[in-house]
Amino acid sequence: MRRRDFIKAVARSAITWPLAARAQQAMPVVGVLSPATSEADANRMNAIRQGLKDAGYIEGENLMIEYRSAENQLDRLPALAGDLVSRQVNVILTIATPAAVAAKSATNTIPIVFNLGVDPVQLGLVTSFNRPDGNVTGVYGSQLAIAGKRLELLHELVPSAGAMSFLANPKSGSFAEIETEALRAAGRSLGVELRILNASNSNEIDAAFTTLAKDHSVPLVVSADALFLNQRVQLVVLTARHAIPVIYAFRELTAAGGLMSYGPNLAYLYQQAGAYAGRILKGAKTTDLPVQQAVKLELVINLRTAKALDITVPQSMLVAADEVIE
DSSP states (O other): OOHHHHHHHHHHHHHHHHHHHHHHHHSOEEEEEESSOTTTTHHHHHHHHHHHHHTTOOBTTTBEEEEEEOTTOGGGHHHHHHHHHHTTOSEEEEOSHHHHHHHHHHOSSSOEEEEESSOHHHHTSOSOSSSOOTTEEEEEOOTGGGHHHHHHHHHHHSTTOSEEEEEEOGGGTHHHHHHHHHHHHHHHHHTOEEEEEEOSSHHHHHHHHHHHHHTTOOOEEEOOOHHHHHTHHHHHHHHHHTTOOEEESOHHHHHTTOSEEEEEOHHHHHHHHHHHHHHHHTTOOGGGSOOEEOOOEEEEEEHHHHHHTTOOOOHHHHHHOSEEEO
């Protein structure tokens, strides 16, 4: 190569490299904050990525994602939220209630998109569904509003049960309190005694099932708290071992071998949250994005599990079911 051509090539490289570096630095960043493990979040993250893709953003091409996981240690969430704020991400997308609360406490300027099962107005995250104020909006899965319905469905499946149990996470605060009261009210209307079991980690879940087994394995309603979605394999194994009729809040547990679930489609909700984050990256303001609410609720029944428990599912329930796993 002649000296003149060599100098030109070096000059072009010197110009191109900084431009590429600056382009990468200018790429928008979505921070994702979760109380769960990366393994438990795999499907949720796929749905979030799909929502971002629908909005025109593909990770690694024109978007970066900074994922932060508390690994089921909720006390780590404030520091993780603070880290995302210090990195000046463009949007923070939160998984479950504790992450949304931590993000809201960490910033009042960076836009936050939540995915919640508890009413965000009651939680104090927004003052209105239609015109959320401040820097927060998102998707509401209505989990608490249908808590009592889950007990009613389980009673329809096991009508002879005079008592039922409820597995709750006491560390979820107001979520557990509201959910418990809804179930108590449903139990009173049906004349069913409700027995409360508490668990906030894997060992306590084991202990709760030991207690449940001693209580003749009465039918069980499992809380919609994200902890129990994350521990779905453990729960399905324990309910099968102790032959316990159970209803969950998430289809994922029924698909893994649980008896029955009733609730919103999580994949769809997280996809919508991802799409909202994409709209914000394009310039939309949180105040112009109404809080979306789950419209469709899905009843899923696992007939294989019902047969293993020697439970005959009423034809009316099979007809009403959105999905029957055979």
